[in-house]
Amino acid sequence: MRKIALITDSASDISTEDLNKHNIKLLPFKIIFSDKEYDDRLEITPEFLYDALPNEIPTTSLPSIERITNTLREAVAEGCTHAIIITLSSELSGTYNSIRLACENVNDITTFVYDSKTLSMAEGVLVLETAKLIEEGKSFNEIIDIIPTLTSKIDIFFTIDTLEYLKKGGRIGKVAGTIGEVLNLKPVITVGDDGIYHTYCKARGKKQALSKLVEILKSYLAKDKCRIWIMSGNGLEQAQSLFETIKNLENVEECHLGGTIGPALGVHTGPGLFGFIVEKVD
Structure with missing residues (x-):
């Protein structure tokens, strides 16, 4: 009998409860401070990171090839014949390529590595939808055909409190950052089909950023029923306001509050992020 393992990286921001509920295996990023390093989500919480940021901005590193290989071997030991691995955008991280390389080390399991071309709970929703397909008993081949069709139904929009962390991480030029701070301009950011920030x-x-996010969401709801996840990176007050504004709108199928941007992404966005992930429902 075929058994399918489901694996993702910690940039998917899936809660521990959902990881355990759906038996999803996690590949944690490393969060590296000057005196210690941590496995993302397993040894460090978002709260710890945001408290530490004023004193030190840590660096991050990919899940190691050894960690990925061991996770696959663990799946084999549990009787899995196949594994589906969903990663954050290959344009934002080398994780996708590292996992593909690691899969070559384990011959006794059939693997499918999928580049989500996104991140955070936009990636996480894709993983959770895949978990449902596995639980419904769909075959490996059926699922890997369905996954790409799900991607086009999921989008992410968010704003950040300061451009400082994107600048320090080399994500934007210094001039663009300076102009934004002087004018108090806050970009509403999405991830395009190309897998990069726009x-x-x-x-x-x-x-005004909150109002813009509501307008964007209403444009989705005017056309489709949607599931929504409100996310926060130490910006819970604004996330709560967004939730209260949109939870009862027409065509809101589900609205979830409480998703937290984890340390792997929080390092690059800093505190004060809030936004949403929207999934169109057929």
Whole structure:
């Protein structure tokens, strides 16, 4: 009998509860401080990271080839004949390529490595939808055909409190960062089909950014029923406001509050992030 393992990296921001509920195996990034390094989500919480950021901005590193290989071998030991591995965008990290290389080390399991072309719970929703397909008893081949069709139904939009962390991480030029801070412009960011960050629009201050996010979401709800996940990176107050504004709108199938941007992504976005993931429902 065929048994399918489901694996993802910690940038998917899936809660520990959902990981355990759906038996999803996690490949943690390393969060590296000057005096210690941690396995993302397993040894360090988002709260710890955001408290530490004023004193030190850590670096991150990919799940090691050894860790990936051991996770696959663990799946084999559990009787899995196949593994589906979903990663954050290959344009934002080398994780996808590392996992593909590691899969070559384990011959007794058939693997499918999928580049989600996104991150955070946009990646996480794709993983959770895949978990449902496995639980429904769909075959490996059926599932890997369905996964790419799900990607086009899931989008992410968020804003950040400061451009400092994106600048320090080399994500934007210094001039762009300076202009944004002087004018209090806050970009509303999305991840395009190409798997990279795009500025969707700009807002002056948090209140206008919140209004822009609501407008964007309403444009989805005007056309489709949607599931929504409200995310926060130490910006819970704004996330709560967003949730209260949209939870009862027409065509909102589900609205979840409480998703937290984990350390692997929080290092690059800093505190104060809030936004949403939207999934169109057939």
